[in-house]
Amino acid sequence: MEQCMICGSTEVERDTVTHHATEFGVRSVYLLNTPVTRCRECGDEAITIPHYGRVARQIRDRLCALNRVLEGNEFALLRRELGLTATELARRINVHAVTISRWEHGHVSLSQSADRLLRTWTLAALGYKWMDMDRLLGSLPEGGIDHVEIDLATGPDGEFWMETHYRFGGTQSAWKMVRGRK
Numbered sequence: 001m002e003q004c005m006i007c008g009s010t011e012v013e014r015d016t017v018t019h020h021a022t023e024f025g026v027r028s029v030y031l032l033n034t035p036v037t038r039c040r041e042c043g044d045e046a047i048t049i050p051h052y053g054r055v056a057r058q059i060r061d062r063l064c065a066l067n068r069v070l071e072g073n074e075f076a077l078l079r080r081e082l083g084l085t086a087t088e089l090a091r092r093i094n095v096h097a098v099t100i101s102r103w104e105h106g107h108v109s110l111s112q113s114a115d116r117l118l119r120t121w122t123l124a125a126l127g128y129k130w131m132d133m134d135r136l137l138g139s140l141p142e143g144g145i146d147h148v149e150i151d152l153a154t155g156p157d158g159e160f161w162m163e164t165h166y167r168f169g170g171t172q173s174a175w176k177m178v179r180g181r182k
């Protein structure tokens with residue numbers, strides 16, 4: 001029997017919601033069909049994100065397809081996921097560490113080239129081939145997306161997941177990719 005973690009009631013119901021996933025530190029990510037358990041007694045809601053690691057990976061993937069310059073918080077997320085400190089990244093792209101800090105805190109807009117460089121590194125780290133990266137970045141900004149939506153119902157375990165790059169940006173033709181096909 002399922003129990004509420006707060007009040008212990010067994011009057012819990014399951015539902016799915018669109019979850020604005022700000023826990024990743026960014027504002028542009030929505031998870032569709034996110035499982036939620038809701039307590040009828042105390043009103044507590046608990047969200048679960050199945051296959052968290054793969055969802056987090058997919059978020060990085062999609063952030064690279066945004067049709068605008070990355071926000072500082074998105075840039076910071078991608079940098080951290082690459083395992084780089086602000087100082088290490090500053091050294092690699094030959095800017096002052098303070099510049100990275102200003103970008104990430106939103107005091108100054110990112111330079112377009114730093115944005116593209118970080119996307120390229122991220123895509124490379126995710127296993128993209130050069131041709132795919134070139135196609136993806138070459139179709140921006142027109143072929144990009146303005147926010148990230150990941151459907152957990154058809155997510156990591158579904159067939160759709162393997163074809164996700166065809167859907168990159170929501171336009172089937174713009175994102176023909178072969179990665180992930182067996």
Ligand SMILES: [Zn+2]
Nearest residue numbers: 004007039042
């Ligand atoms: Zn409760």
